[in-house]
Amino acid sequence: MSSPPPVALFATCFNDTMFPGTPIATTRLLERLGVQVDFPAAQTCCGQIFTNTGYADEAVPLVRAFIDVFGSYDHIVAPSGSCTGSVREQHLTLAQRSGDPGLVREVEAITPRVHELSEYLVDVLGVTDVGAYFPHRVTYHPTCHSLRMLHVGDRPLRLLRAVHSIDLVDLPEAEECCGFGGTFAMKNADVSVAMGSDKARHIRDTEAEVVVAGDNSCLAHIGGLLERQRAGVRTMHLAEVLASTQEEPA
Amino acid sequence: MKVAPQDLHQNDLPLAATSSTFIGMPKFPTMARAGLDNTVQRRNLQHATHTIRAKRAAVVHEVSDWEALRLDGAATKDQALDHLADYLVQLEDNLTAAGATVHWARNADEACRIAVDLVQATGASEVVKVKSMATQEIELNEALEAAGVSAWETDLAELIVQLGHDRPSHILVPAIHRNRSEVREIFLDEMSRVGRAAPEGLTDEPADLAEAARAHLREKFLRAKVAISGTNFAIADTGTLVVLESEGNGRMCLTLPETLISVVGIEKVLPTWDDLGTFMQLLPRSSTGERMNPYTSTWTGVTPGDGPQDVHVILLDNGRTHVLADDLGRQALRCIRCSACLNVCPVYERAGGHAYGSVYPGPIGAVLTPQLRGTSTPIDKSLPFASSLCGACFEVCPVRIDIPKLLVALRTQVVDEKRGGLPTGEAAAMKAASWVFGDHKRLVAAQQGVTASARLLKGRPTIGRLPWPASAWSDARDSPAPPRETFRQWWSRTHIDDSGASSAEGSPS
Numbered sequence: 001m002s003s004p005p006p007v008a009l010f011a012t013c014f015n016d017t018m019f020p021g022t023p024i025a026t027t028r029l030l031e032r033l034g035v036q037v038d039f040p041a042a043q044t045c046c047g048q049i050f051t052n053t054g055y056a057d058e059a060v061p062l063v064r065a066f067i068d069v070f071g072s073y074d075h076i077v078a079p080s081g082s083c084t085g086s087v088r089e090q091h092l093t094l095a096q097r098s099g100d101p102g103l104v105r106e107v108e109a110i111t112p113r114v115h116e117l118s119e120y121l122v123d124v125l126g127v128t129d130v131g132a133y134f135p136h137r138v139t140y141h142p143t144c145h146s147l148r149m150l151h152v153g154d155r156p157l158r159l160l161r162a163v164h165s166i167d168l169v170d171l172p173e174a175e176e177c178c179g180f181g182g183t184f185a186m187k188n189a190d191v192s193v194a195m196g197s198d199k200a201r202h203i204r205d206t207e208a209e210v211v212v213a214g215d216n217s218c219l220a221h222i223g224g225l226l227e228r229q230r231a232g233v234r235t236m237h238l239a240e241v242l243a244s245t246q247e248e249p250a
Numbered sequence: 251m252k253v254a255p256q257d258l259h260q261n262d263l264p265l266a267a268t269s270s271t272f273i274g275m276p277k278f279p280t281m282a283r284a285g286l287d288n289t290v291q292r293r294n295l296q297h298a299t300h301t302i303r304a305k306r307a308a309v310v311h312e313v314s315d316w317e318a319l320r321l322d323g324a325a326t327k328d329q330a331l332d333h334l335a336d337y338l339v340q341l342e343d344n345l346t347a348a349g350a351t352v353h354w355a356r357n358a359d360e361a362c363r364i365a366v367d368l369v370q371a372t373g374a375s376e377v378v379k380v381k382s383m384a385t386q387e388i389e390l391n392e393a394l395e396a397a398g399v400s401a402w403e404t405d406l407a408e409l410i411v412q413l414g415h416d417r418p419s420h421i422l423v424p425a426i427h428r429n430r431s432e433v434r435e436i437f438l439d440e441m442s443r444v445g446r447a448a449p450e451g452l453t454d455e456p457a458d459l460a461e462a463a464r465a466h467l468r469e470k471f472l473r474a475k476v477a478i479s480g481t482n483f484a485i486a487d488t489g490t491l492v493v494l495e496s497e498g499n500g501r502m503c504l505t506l507p508e509t510l511i512s513v514v515g516i517e518k519v520l521p522t523w524d525d526l527g528t529f530m531q532l533l534p535r536s537s538t539g540e541r542m543n544p545y546t547s548t549w550t551g552v553t554p555g556d557g558p559q560d561v562h563v564i565l566l567d568n569g570r571t572h573v574l575a576d577d578l579g580r581q582a583l584r585c586i587r588c589s590a591c592l593n594v595c596p597v598y599e600r601a602g603g604h605a606y607g608s609v610y611p612g613p614i615g616a617v618l619t620p621q622l623r624g625t626s627t628p629i630d631k632s633l634p635f636a637s638s639l640c641g642a643c644f645e646v647c648p649v650r651i652d653i654p655k656l657l658v659a660l661r662t663q664v665v666d667e668k669r670g671g672l673p674t675g676e677a678a679a680m681k682a683a684s685w686v687f688g689d690h691k692r693l694v695a696a697q698q699g700v701t702a703s704a705r706l707l708k709g710r711p712t713i714g715r716l717p718w719p720a721s722a723w724s725d726a727r728d729s730p731a732p733p734r735e736t737f738r739q740w741w742s743r744t745h746i747d748d749s750g751a752s753s754a755e756g757s758p759s
Contacts, residue, residue, distance in 0.1 A: 011737050011738075013687065013693065015737060016697075016736055016737040016738055017693075017697050017700055017732070017736055017737075018700075018730055018732060018733065019730070019733070020733050020735060020736055020737035020739075020740055021733075023737040024737060024740055027741075027745075038752065039737075039738070039741045039745065041690060041738060041741075042690045043690065044686075044687040044688075044689075044690050044693050045687040045693075047687075049683070050680060050683075050684060051658060052639060052658055052661070053661060053665070053676075053680065054634075054658075054661030054662045054663075054664055054665035054666075055662075055665055055677075055680045055684070056662045056665075056666075057669075058680050058681060058683075058684035059684075061684070061688055062684070062687055062688075065687075065688070090658070093655075144638070144639070144640040144641055144642075145641070147641075148640065148641035148642065148644070148645055149641060175642075176596055176640075176642075177596045177638050177640035177642070179596065179638055180638065181637070181638025181639055181640070182638075182639070183635075184635065184637065184638045184639070185722075185723060186719070186722045186723060187279065187635050187722075188278070188279050188282065188597070188635065188636060189279075189722040189723070189725065189726070190279065190282060190283050190286055191279075191282050191286065191597055191600055191601055191636075192638070193725075193726040193727070194286055194600045195596050195597070195600065195638070196726075196727070220729070220730050221727060223712075223728075223730070224712070224723070224726075224727030224728045224729060224730070225726065225727050227711075227712045227727075227728040228714075228726060228727055228728045
């Protein structure tokens with residue numbers, strides 16, 4: 001089997017800085033599947049926090065930088081539904097605001113090549129059984145931007161169902177937002193916590209040891225609530241479960 | 251004539267004034283806190299929204315071409331909005347030809363004055379009302395009351411709200427925040443003050459409550475000389491107004507009185523009678539979760555000898571032209587007031603409708619109100635941020651209003667309007683963060699501070715309470731402790747050789 005063309009890993013600024021375990025797991029997983037991974041060191045942030053808080057002028061330079069860093073790759077893979085969504089669904093609006101038709105064209109050209117991890121695995125590599133081993137009781141929370149912006153559908157669940165020895169249980173009201181919402185979590189902290197408390201309750205009702213999602217930002221919120229409750233449930237990114245093997249368990 | 255956005259100068263177009271009920275309202279997070287603490291309302295809303303959500307999902311999923319219907323609904327509304335001036339003139343011509351009198355109102359004050367004058371000209375001291383968002387928006391009941399005219403709401407939920415001296419908290423189900431025991435108490439306490447009293451021994455069984463309302467309202471229907479309605483659709487090519495309802499109170503109001511006054515937002519226009527078919531499928535399924543609503547009334551001006559003989563239509567702008575002038579924002583005018591977005595919204599479900607400072611609550615209110623009224627007051631500035639951008643609203647909207655996208659655009663407007671003034675703490679932080687992200691070398695330098703703090707934490711997995719402003723996070727949530735090594739440090743250690751080139755370690759060759 002010939003190896004697929006190299007992919008650029010868009011680690012995302014939040015994962016790079018706060019949750020390095022996720023892009024490390026993504027790298028190991030993709031390399032295990034025979035993919036050559038590049039990490040263009042000049043990458044920083046997709047600008048989502050600026051865009052969604054209303055600071056479009058602050059986000060526009062990051063759109064340009066994204067093109068400069070990733071423009072030459074056939075495939076760009078990010079272990080984040082919301083950062084992928086920001087690039088695919090919001091960069092065009094920002095480019096239009098910049099008034100630079102060249103930037104608009106480049107954004108239009110790159111967006112089909114930007115994939116959330118589960119999309120890349122299932123659609124581009126065509127795998128669902130990635131050879132992972134994870135002998136724990138797990139429930140999966142589909143994050144809003146994966147679900148309703150990118151429409152990843154059941155790809156993450158298909159990947160999880162194929163994990164060896166996993167005990168995967170359905171999460172009640174799974175498709176309801178956890179209440180993170182970026183700066184919403186700070187600006188409307190009370191509503192955010194009310195939403196997150198209900199999410200935490202549903203997670204606890206499953207008696208899972210681990211709650212898995214495709215976005216560490218949502219997981220930081222959900223995990224922060226569960227940890228404050230000393231609930232005894234840990235959060236893990238999908239990539240970390242998929243990277244786990246019998247030889248190197250997570 | 252197509253009204254292209256460049257033909258309209260948005261800043262020249264008047265905004266709607268904030269009506270007296272909502273003047274001075276604090277920002278959304280403050281209002282939401284009151285809603286979160288109202289435990290009866292929380293349980294009522296949780297139960298009601300989840301019930302109607304499930305009903306809607308069931309009847310939508312049984313339609314095989316739902317997405318085609320949504321696209322058709324959106325396209326039809328866009329067609330009407332893009333040529334609104336033409337369709338409004340056509341509507342006026344056809345209404346006039348059918349014996350109705352058409353009035354134009356630029357704002358709430360004008361609309362109220364026209365309606366009050368029309369009622370007073372009949373000599374009536376009371377009117378019966380069909381549930382109407384437009385008359386709520388212009389606070390017509392208050393204007394009538396000030397003129398000495400009693401306005402009786404006849405929709406059951408509106409009656410509950412009116413008798414309870416309360417405000418609606420939902421577009422379709424205005425008393426959604428009330429449960430049946432509260433309704434029983436309101437009926438027992440209040441009905442006798444304004445008409446037929448509730449029967450002694452009234453229980454909180456829904457059938458008993460409905461019967462009490464029926465008896466109370468019946469005497470008002472039978473003696474009413476004037477009715478006031480809104481409309482769901484105004485058909486340009488026939489001059490027909492359409493009202494969809496569930497209880498038959500609308501049919502009573504629209505047929506029994508001698509005078510009928512309808513307040514119609516200018517965005518209610520549909521080009522043709524044939525267009526109505528699409529919306530008769532979209533609206534009931536999206537709003538009440540029914541395949542078909544129980545009562546649909548249509549009337550075209552005056553029918554001699556049958557029904558109201560004095561028919562008036564007040565076409566209301568009240569900020570709508572201002573919304574129309576925005577290329578992106580105008581899609582909010584497609585709204586057919588179904589409430590599907592409210593019923594799926596996790597923020598609405600918990601904060602309640604009163605937190606939105608407008609007769610239009612929930613996701614659609616968060617994009618419509620700041621466009622109709624502008625973003626100058628604390629509540630209107632805060633509404634675009636009253637969402638986690640989860641996207642559930644867009645998914646259910648029968649006319650495909652991209653509410654999350656509009657929310658982000660309005661957030662940008664709020665921030666842009668502050669630019670040039672004294673920078674807020676948030677603006678300074680955003681500018682600084684943007685500068686850090688502007689060059690990966692600056693990000694690397696900032697990350698060194700993060701990993702240094704990890705060493706200070708000595709391996710603690712999470713952080714507890716933090717000082718302001720981080721307390722907004724940490725009051726209820728622990729924070730992840732920073733790692734000792736960033737991803738890019740790990741990458742350099744494992745994937746870059748001493749010469750600085752990518753090593754082949756771990757990658758296939």
